[in-house]
Amino acid sequence: MNLLESVKMAAAMLAANKLRTSLTMLGIIIGNASVIATIGIGQGAQKLATDQLEALGPNVIFIVPGSRKARNSTFNLPRTLVWEDAEAIVSQVPGIKAIAPEINQRQLVSYFSQNTNALLIGTTPDYRSVRDFSVAKGRFFNEIDLQRNKRVAVLGAEIADRLFNNRNPIGEKIRAKNITFEIIGIMEPKGSFMGSNLDETVLIPLTTMANQIVGKTSPYGLELSWINAEAKNTDSIRASKFQIENLLRLRHNITDEDDFRVETSKQMLDIVGNIAGGLTVMLAVLAGISLIVGGIGVMNIMLVSVSERTQEIGLRKALGATQGDILIQFLVEAVIISVSGGIMGILTGVGIISLVGILSPLSPGISASAIILSLGISGGIGLFFGVVPAQRAAKLDPIVALRSA
Known part of the structure; x- marks a missing residue:
């Protein structure tokens, strides 16, 4: 057969x-x-x-405050980084092209009777290029807005939809922590990152955030949630990471465990x-x-x-x-x-x-x-x-x- x-x-x-x-x-x-x-x-x-992770930008370096032990033992990260640290990094580390320090805080944002919870981010004009964000409508705040502590805001795409329901919000006013902000721009949709929705954000100048929302909380300078740094190219990331670590150890007089952590987008991707x-x-x-x-x-x-x-x-x-x-x-x-x-x-x-x-x-x-x-x-x-x-x-x-x- x-x-x-x-x-x-x-x-x-x-x-x-x-x-x-x-x-x-x-x-x-x-x-x-x-x-x-x-x-x-x-x-x-x-x-x-x-x-x-790739949407963050291939050359982004994140400087996060707090030691490993502190991050594992508390929900809120300790604020061990200050604005002067960010300025020192961009001026003394040759491989760094730009920095964008951040101060983050959850706030109730309102427009007349519409209310929503959003992540309020105080940062600098370089944030848009460092984090590879694009503006869909209007403009991003500039150095003049930063220097004058102007009450201007750029909304994430989802926050704009919630508050304005497809209407053009440019020029309208929103309130956060009893402070009125003029909307000058809307960001392109970015999606979520590590469990955080980047479209549920309201971006304002760092000086406005520090002086009018959170206030000065440290005698050593303006405390930051973390620092975003952009390397000039992919080849300079490794050397820049090493130099940032050494620079912050000198600035913080560290002899034992670091009170910060430096991560690259490639490390996180791996x-x-x-x-x-x-x-x-x-x-x-x-x-x-x-x-x-x-x-x-x-x-x-x-x-x-x-x-x-x-x-x-x-x-x-x-x-x-x-x-x-x-x-x-x-x-x-x-x-x-x-x-x-x-x-x-x-x-x-x-x-x-x-x-x-x-x-x-x-x-x-x-x-x-x-x-x-x-x-x-x-x-x-x-x-x-x-x-x-x-x-x-x-x-x-x-x-x-x-x-x-």
Whole structure:
């Protein structure tokens, strides 16, 4: 008997037992769908995190206040950085092109009867270029606004929509902490970063923030939430990071643990990539276990099938079928079940990925390599778990088989 005849016979036998075949394939379907969906969603999450970090700008360096111990032991970061630190960095570190210090505070922002909670950010005009923000309408505040402590504000896209409902807000007045600000610009949508929505912000001059919102809270200078620094090019990032650390240690008279931390966007990108990649692999392995469970189900059903078809096996062997013919037929049945279940599982997984892409901000990827690998594993599982039932069927003595029937 050639392979084509074995395939035809196996297909006819499986079609004759549709319910059993369908239930046997269910484990393979679930396993393949889980693998494809897990890998696709994991890649989508990794891409989302990568896009968010790359949107910060490839040459951005973040100087964050507080030691590691302080950051781990308190929710509010200690304010160990001051404006003079930022000025020293831009003037004394040759690889730094511009700096944008920040003071952040959550405030209730209102426009007549409309109220919303927003992150109020006091910063400098260089913030727009350092953080790669674009203005959609109006303008960003300038050096004159900064020097004169002007009460002007630039709204994030989402805050503008909430307060003005698609109306042009340029020239309108909003209030925050009982202070009135004139809206001079609206930012382009930026999205979320590390759990913080960058479109829920109100940007004002740093001097206005310091003098009229938070006040002077330190005798050592104007305390900052953190400092954004832009390196001149990618090649100067590493040297600039080293020089910033040494400069701040000298300025802060540090002999033990640093009271700040310097991070680059590339470091953060690598960390997020490693975490997302590790989680994807772990979830894919867990999903792969369900494929093995499905393979065990294939073996169990095939063993039952051998027991039920002893008369057929005995008759075929009495008519001249060899052990190899019987072995191939049962192996082909197991492979057909596994491959068919694999294809249906892949289609289900692709459907799940598409649904997640529609209902969430993720952009899951459908990996061709994952599909090929999953389908190959399905066929391999059919062969592996079909060997034992096929060997048992092939070794049946025809006389014993016919008598037992």
